Amino acid sequence: MIRIENLSRKFEVGNQIVRALDHIDLEITKGEYLSIMGVSGSGKSTLLNILGLLDTPTKGDYILSGINTSEMNDDEMAHIRSTKIGFVFQSFHLIPRLTAAENIEMPMVLAGIKPKDRQEKVEIALSHVSLNDRSDHKPEQLSGGQRQRVAIARSIVMEPDVLLADEPTGNLDSTSGIEIVRLIEDLNKAGLTLIVVTHDRKLGNRSDRLIRLLDGKIIDDDRK
Amino acid sequence: MRFYDLIFLALSTLIRYPLRTIMLLVATSIGVMAVILLTAVGEGARDYISGEFRDMGTNLIIVIPGKNETSGGGSPVDLAGVTPRDLTIEDAISLRKIDGVKNIAPIVIGETSAQFNGLERNVPIIGSTQSFLSVRKWEMETGMFLPGSTLERSPPVCVIGKEVEKELFGASNAIGQWLRLGDRRCRVTGIIGTEGRAVGIDVQKLVVVPVSLATALFNRPSLFRIAVEAENRLVGDQIIKDMKKILKKRHRGKEDFTVIRQDAVMASFDNIFNVLTMALGSIASISLFVAGILIMNVMLVAVSQRQSEIGLLKAIGAKNKQINQLFITEAILLSGSGAVLGLILGHSITQVLKISFPTFNFLPPMWASYVSLILALMSGVIFGLLPARRASKLEPVIALTGNK
8 A cells, every 4th residue: 555665864963964764665564553662862753754745756656546646746746635644643734713613614615515515425524533522612722632633634534545643642641542543543443554653552552553763764673 | 937827926926025024015015005005195285275166156146346557658557567356246236237147246254353252252254145055065054144135234233153153152043132243233134044154264163244235344445346247157158248248348448357267276276286196196106106116125025045957947858937926926926915005004004094084085096007007017127137047147056056
């Protein structure tokens, strides 16, 4: 499903060139549950950003569902992000002026889906995250765990192939964190490919496959 | 993205930041209001001047003594220039025979003291004939206007304005009373009902006497001007030709007088005031330009503040074009709403001014509303482009982390 070949990402910081990712090869199959771990600056977030088409590699190929993304323009990448990839961020990234339902609806709004169809999908997504009774609440009226559940509902509403989670429990207490982990694991069990970037060893060990990065290179690829 | 979703998203942003929104609405509305108010003043001035001309009557041709011309260069006479002959009552009489002339009103003006029963005040005097009433379209409050006697001779009668009546006669009936004007006496035959101005004089403060009495009163045979009313507009040019021919003959072959058509003068004033109104509108439009720059600045700040949101929208599938549209829509909504608010304020204030100053008709022209609305919207689009472009070009990963 995902194939990365000889992928590198360099950044220029002042006069220095930093290799965030250095000739990485990786293959992820459909429905896999993968965790990416590593110390700060190891390149795990850069890898996640490239997997989510938020960033582009300096060198190498990234093939998603048989499509080479290296030659895509901005609009084509936006379309792939809209239809095939779901994001869950550490800081939730909900739009504060919109209600929970409106935040969940947003990817469909951008995709130009009719309001009638959107409403039905929003209700399904809300029931997935058990927040039907909070649909009219603004983010500021929700707890951290509830906000992250809204973000998860938003990420799955377009029925993507891959869910990318960047430190999904990083801003949550342990109880809420476990709830969120269970929720995304349930989505994985339902067939969604799940890729989680985390510092949390416990969370990383729950996945089927654990990759460790150091200085932009994969130093360990552990499958259960 | 569907149109109503675009509007909803833009509106929700504007509501989310009320202070910023109100500030920009006020800026745009002031610009539009300025256009409406200044053009209302220009148009009002045009209407006022046109009204003054209309008050003088319709289909009017006016003869004024003297003429602007270049002198010198030839004979001794030319070197000295032409000394204009006065217009006289005889000149006015000579114009009666022209076909198409409906009324002729010779006019003499001056000022003298008016006395009645120990009370005295200085009053402006107009000397004319009975025709003056129809030429000026005046109405009498009570009594009769001047009698239709010959131009050379007339009974000593006069009609007075309402203020003259009030000041000199008080509660007593002025009709039939003898009023002393300078060293002459005249019997009051009527009170003028019309308000406004005639030849720059407030009608209510005026005394009108027969032209022969006025020339005697001021010991001056010359006329201030001759007003000729044509039967219709079509015969105007022919009448002017005939008038010039007759008067030139009477003035020993010299055209030492000026003939002007009232409608031509009105058209000139119309043009002048149109240009003036447009100039005022253009000056006021500068404030719309300033409002546009303000919108641009505030939206540029908003792009920085909303980087994370822009990044999120991109992460969940927004195309650059959609981010662009979102910011442009916000700018258009701001400028459009500001313009509508400005139109409402501008028209409301002109209504208040109309009530406060009834003699001056504040008339915002229709085009000012359309033009200011279009200019405000254009300013929103043009000045919204840069922030919108900046937002759409943000790299999603950079925007999400809020780093520049």
